[in-house]
Amino acid sequence: MKILITGGTGFIGSHLTGALARRAGYQIRVLGRAKKFKHPFGLPPDWERTVEVCAGDINDFDLISELIADADVVFHKVASVGVAASGQSIRHYVQTNIGGAACLAEALVKCKHRVKKVILDSSIAVYGEGNYKCARCGEVRPELRYKAPPHIDGKVNWDPPCPRCNGAIAPIPTPEVAERKGESIYAITKNSQEDLLVANCKRAGVPLVVMRYSSVYGAGQSEANYCAELMRTLAGGKSPMLNEDGLQTRDYISVSDVVRSNLLALDFDLHDVCHFNVVSGQHSSLLDFVTQVSEAVHDVLATPLVTPTVTGRFNPADVRHCHSDGGKIAKVLSFRAETDLQEGISAMARQLKEDLRLQDNKAAEIAGS
Numbered sequence: 001m002k003i004l005i006t007g008g009t010g011f012i013g014s015h016l017t018g019a020l021a022r023r024a025g026y027q028i029r030v031l032g033r034a035k036k037f038k039h040p041f042g043l044p045p046d047w048e049r050t051v052e053v054c055a056g057d058i059n060d061f062d063l064i065s066e067l068i069a070d071a072d073v074v075f076h077k078v079a080s081v082g083v084a085a086s087g088q089s090i091r092h093y094v095q096t097n098i099g100g101a102a103c104l105a106e107a108l109v110k111c112k113h114r115v116k117k118v119i120l121d122s123s124i125a126v127y128g129e130g131n132y133k134c135a136r137c138g139e140v141r142p143e144l145r146y147k148a149p150p151h152i153d154g155k156v157n158w159d160p161p162c163p164r165c166n167g168a169i170a171p172i173p174t175p176e177v178a179e180r181k182g183e184s185i186y187a188i189t190k191n192s193q194e195d196l197l198v199a200n201c202k203r204a205g206v207p208l209v210v211m212r213y214s215s216v217y218g219a220g221q222s223e224a225n226y227c228a229e230l231m232r233t234l235a236g237g238k239s240p241m242l243n244e245d246g247l248q249t250r251d252y253i254s255v256s257d258v259v260r261s262n263l264l265a266l267d268f269d270l271h272d273v274c275h276f277n278v279v280s281g282q283h284s285s286l287l288d289f290v291t292q293v294s295e296a297v298h299d300v301l302a303t304p305l306v307t308p309t310v311t312g313r314f315n316p317a318d319v320r321h322c323h324s325d326g327g328k329i330a331k332v333l334s335f336r337a338e339t340d341l342q343e344g345i346s347a348m349a350r351q352l353k354e355d356l357r358l359q360d361n362k363a364a365e366i367a368g369s
């Protein structure tokens with residue numbers, strides 16, 4: 001089977017490339033901005049036997065047409081990533097994420113060769129604020145918060161109120177059929193990627209699997225991602241700044257679990273379009289998560305233990321809670337995340353230690369030459 005992985009030199013892509021290179025029977029082509037993998041740890045030593053790396057731009061229509069003309073399955077992973085950074089580089093995110101998906105969509109529609117399946121990496125960012133339950137009104141969906149909540153008697157309740165009765169609400173799992181209400185630039189571009197590929201895969205008769213990941217962590221992550229940036233901040237002895245009260249929640253999933261979900265999607269017998277939330281179910285408040293990461297960095301790198309700083313600052317449109325529902329992927333693909341959060345974080349800290357060691361050696365080499 002011939003597989004094309006756009007963005008295959010990146011964080012998730014390189015782990016997937018390694019997993020496929022270990023399985024027999026695949027010819028793998030990887031498209032990245034450069035010919036180099038961001039990190040080689042996920043790859044087996046003999047990867048060059050089955051993997052070809054192409055450097056190019058996802059907006060190069062001729063190149064993408066040529067690549068998909070020789071592919072049975074396409075994993076589309078190219079993206080500019082990171083919610084926070086996206087607001088500062090709107091044109092760049094739109095060009096890479098929406099432009100790239102448009103280029104792939106047009107190539108799929110125009111190509112005479114029929115690709116058998118496309119698997120798109122999307123994100124739970126597409127939902128914005130997730131589903132909640134109100135004791136009085138039942139299931140509700142609050143809007144994103146653009147204004148900081150008021151201080152009442154010196155206290156702030158950061159949780160959004162019920163959009164109907166203004167009472168207290170609690171997050172509940174958000175299924176794939178929920179309206180996509182994400183409004184960060186990143187979310188807008190991931191939503192557009194989904195729309196472009198859903199419409200055009202249907203037109204071209206190509207089955208499509210849309211995988212909406214929660215926050216992915218693991219070795220080799222781009223620093224635009226929160227976990228990687230956080231580890232480096234902690235390793236440098238700086239206290240991470242947490243917005244609001246630090247009790248906003250997120251789901252964290254290990255890259256090895258994400259790769260397993262990709263392999264299941266590859267083997268999945270599908271004839272149209274299917275969406276999956278890919279989550280671990282291990283929700284954690286930001287404060288708990290950062291504290292856990294801080295302890296792991298302290299244990300593994302033997303650096304001083306750093307305590308996060310809760311700032312009470314509000315960033316308009318930040319999602320307070322989104323617990324996306326992993327029930328569908330469990331039922332249809334028998335997928336369940338296996339990596340324990342604590343163990344996954346420690347493994348990432350061990351990798352960071354190795355990265356820093358290599359970085360120091362290189363600096364010493366340059367200084368000595």
Ligand SMILES: NC(=O)c1ccc[n+]([C@@H]2O[C@H](COP(=O)([O-])OP(=O)(O)OC[C@H]3O[C@@H](n4cnc5c(N)ncnc54)[C@H](O)[C@@H]3O)[C@@H](O)[C@H]2O)c1
Pocket residue numbers: 006007008009010011012013031032033034038056057058059076077078079080081096121122123124212213214215216217221222225
């Ligand atoms: N990492 C996460 O937490 C997370 C969460 C949800 C969804 N996702 C999605 O998963 C996918 C992979 O994310 P990642 O964390 O591995 O990202 P990454 O930044 O590590 O990798 C991105 C890849 O895209 C390539 N690329 C970027 N711009 C390009 C261009 N113009 N032309 C050609 N190649 C280009 C890079 O070379 C790299 O190989 C993305 O679609 C992302 O939106 C990631």
